[in-house]
Amino acid sequence: MSDAPAADAAPKKKGKLKMIVIGAVGVIVLLGGGVGAGLYAAGSGMVGGGGKPAAHDDPNKPKLVPKSEQKHPGAGGEGGEGGEGGHGGGEGAAEGGEGGEGGGEAHGAPTPEGHGGEPYASNYFAMEKEFTSNLQDSVHFIQIGLAVSTPYDDKVITNLKTNDIAIRSAILLTLGDTPEDQVFTGAGKAQLQKRLVATINQVLREKEGFGGISNVYFTTFVVQ
Incomplete structure (x- = not known):
């Protein structure tokens, strides 16, 4: 028990x-x-x-320039590269066709009509020499002068100058692939502008890891 x-x-x-x-x-x-x-x-x-640090904190990456900080002709820096903002429609928006580079190179959303236009400055640069090329499957050739704009600081312009030879070659190839009917209408020329923006940014991304060009402008345009 x-x-x-x-x-x-x-x-x-x-x-x-x-x-x-x-x-x-x-x-x-x-x-x-x-x-x-x-x-x-x-x-x-x-x-x-x-x-x-996040990618956008990289000190070597181009920075967006607010309108309040933009340069004006005669105000110092490289003459006239800081021009009036808000021209060209596509400036201040994300680069056409660019989807990489740290989630896209956002240039800032445009402000509503009547509220000051684009929030960022347009940094302009005219390319020195004209471009002459045959058109695709055509007896005609095209001769154009180009200027570019960017809402970023002068690092983008410096990259453009550094890679001038590669960029000029790519532009000539793009012109050579341009059909004849694209150079005789306003809509066709606008399409060519977009193609040239994509061409320049592709070279800059390959060479420098960053595009930054928002628009191109024709300073001369001749078809013969």
Whole structure:
């Protein structure tokens, strides 16, 4: 009879031991999860000091220039490259056809009509030499002068000058692939402008990792 209580106590002790072990494992899991979450947050930049700077914080990347900071002819810098903003419609919007480069090179959404036009300045640059090329499957040839605009700072213009030879070659190839009917109408010329923007930005992205050209303008346009 005296052995019964001892026999009953053994299962109870085992049950308590299991509960203690399970509780300890739960605490370890919770602690491990908390440490893992903390390391993830630090690595992703969610908590201060631990993450890498975002791509848009790269000091070497061109920066958008607000209108309040734009340069004017005769106000210093490279003569006349900071012109009046808001011309050309496409300036200040994302680059035509560019979907990479850190989520797209957003130039800023245009402001509503009557509220100051585009929020960013137009930095203009006229390319020095004209371009002459045959047209696609045509006896005619085209000769054009080009200027470009960007809402970014002078780093884009510097990249354009640095890669002048590659850009000129790409523009001539684009002109050579232009059908005759595209150069005799306003709609066709507007389409050619978009193609030239895409051509220039493609070369700049390949060479410098950043496009930035928002529009091109014809300073001369002759078809013979």
